[in-house]
Amino acid sequence: MKKVLTIAGSDPSGGAGIQADLKTMTCHKIYGMSVITALTAQNTTGVYGVSEVPPEFVEAQLDAVFTDIYPDAVKIGMVSNKEIISVIADKLIEYKAKKIVLDPVMVATSGSKLCKDDSIEMLINKLMPLATVITPNIQEAEVLCGFEIENKEDMEKAAIKIAEKYSGYILIKGGHLVTGSDDLLYMDGDCIWYEQERINNMNSHGTGCTLSSAIACNLAEGHDVKTSILNAKNYITGALKANFSIGKGRGPLNHCWNL
Numbered sequence: 001m002k003k004v005l006t007i008a009g010s011d012p013s014g015g016a017g018i019q020a021d022l023k024t025m026t027c028h029k030i031y032g033m034s035v036i037t038a039l040t041a042q043n044t045t046g047v048y049g050v051s052e053v054p055p056e057f058v059e060a061q062l063d064a065v066f067t068d069i070y071p072d073a074v075k076i077g078m079v080s081n082k083e084i085i086s087v088i089a090d091k092l093i094e095y096k097a098k099k100i101v102l103d104p105v106m107v108a109t110s111g112s113k114l115c116k117d118d119s120i121e122m123l124i125n126k127l128m129p130l131a132t133v134i135t136p137n138i139q140e141a142e143v144l145c146g147f148e149i150e151n152k153e154d155m156e157k158a159a160i161k162i163a164e165k166y167s168g169y170i171l172i173k174g175g176h177l178v179t180g181s182d183d184l185l186y187m188d189g190d191c192i193w194y195e196q197e198r199i200n201n202m203n204s205h206g207t208g209c210t211l212s213s214a215i216a217c218n219l220a221e222g223h224d225v226k227t228s229i230l231n232a233k234n235y236i237t238g239a240l241k242a243n244f245s246i247g248k249g250r251g252p253l254n255h256c257w258n259l
């Protein structure tokens with residue numbers, strides 16, 4: 001059984017963050033492990049509080065995992081401050097972690113900030129260079145490229161701009177565009193579009209977390225980046241199509257739809 005580690009925040013209502021990541025891993029028959037960077041008090045209606053884990057304790061968790069059960073791939077989600085980002089980058093280098101999927105989580109679907117403004121620079125300079133693939137949504141890609149993205153042409157321009165400071169695979173997710181839900185993979189001047197009709201399901205809490213974890217699972221299994229993204233896109237599409245509906249707000253996905 002392959003092993004995947006998620007480094008992310010906790011969502012007690014189980015739709016996003018660590019909980020979505022571990023469910024995705026289990027449903028991919030992967031052994032999941034988690035290093036928690038922050039506790040959030042959130043549910044399908046919003047984020048009501050954040051308590052960051054002290055950086056020394058993030059470090060202790062990373063040491064505990066890497067010195068015992070070495071992960072075949074790593075997914076990084078919510079990393080809210082500079083100190084935590086720095087510790088994670090240092091430890092990933094120290095343990096020579098490979099196959100790293102970085103979801104640069106900045107804002108929750110509900111609008112709450114999950115990453116401090118002054119930590120974005122650190123994310124770009126210390127964590128991004130370690131990642132095999134980064135998976136910004138439209139808003140996050142706008143922060144990374146510095147201009148607004150309104151359509152697929154803008155997504156391609158944004159990827160080219162982001163590639164000026166990052167040499168790995170860039171997956172810009174189109175879930176927040178008004179039409180379609182096409183994701184763009186960019187690398188070395190090549191654009192690949194993963195096209196998908198927009199599914200009429202407002203229960204999309206945790207789609208970004210789930211997609212990045214599914215990519216990490218596929219990489220751990222030995223698939224290349226393009227195949228991993230194709231498989232992960234099919235998995236997220238199925239989870240949205242399953243039309244699961246719980247909670248009073250923007251509900252979570254049915255992660256087990258494929259079993």
Ligand SMILES: Nc1ncnc2c1ncn2[C@@H]1O[C@H](COP(=O)(O)OP(=O)(O)OP(=O)(O)O)[C@@H](O)[C@H]1O
Pocket residue numbers: 016108109136137138173174175176181182183196197198199200201204205206207208209211233236237240
């Ligand atoms: N309504 C939809 N129909 C089809 N696919 C969707 C829909 N919404 C999101 N997706 C897909 O889900 C994945 C996550 O995309 P999205 O742009 O929502 O990321 P995100 O904003 O990081 O996620 P989150 O909403 O969890 O923050 C992408 O593959 C995207 O295309």
Ligand SMILES: Cc1ncc(COP(=O)(O)O)c(N)n1
Pocket residue numbers: 008009010011016017018040042077078105107108109110114204205206207208209
């Ligand atoms: C702990 C944590 N990590 C990530 C997200 C982003 O997911 P979403 O945008 O679907 O709320 C979140 N809400 N909570």
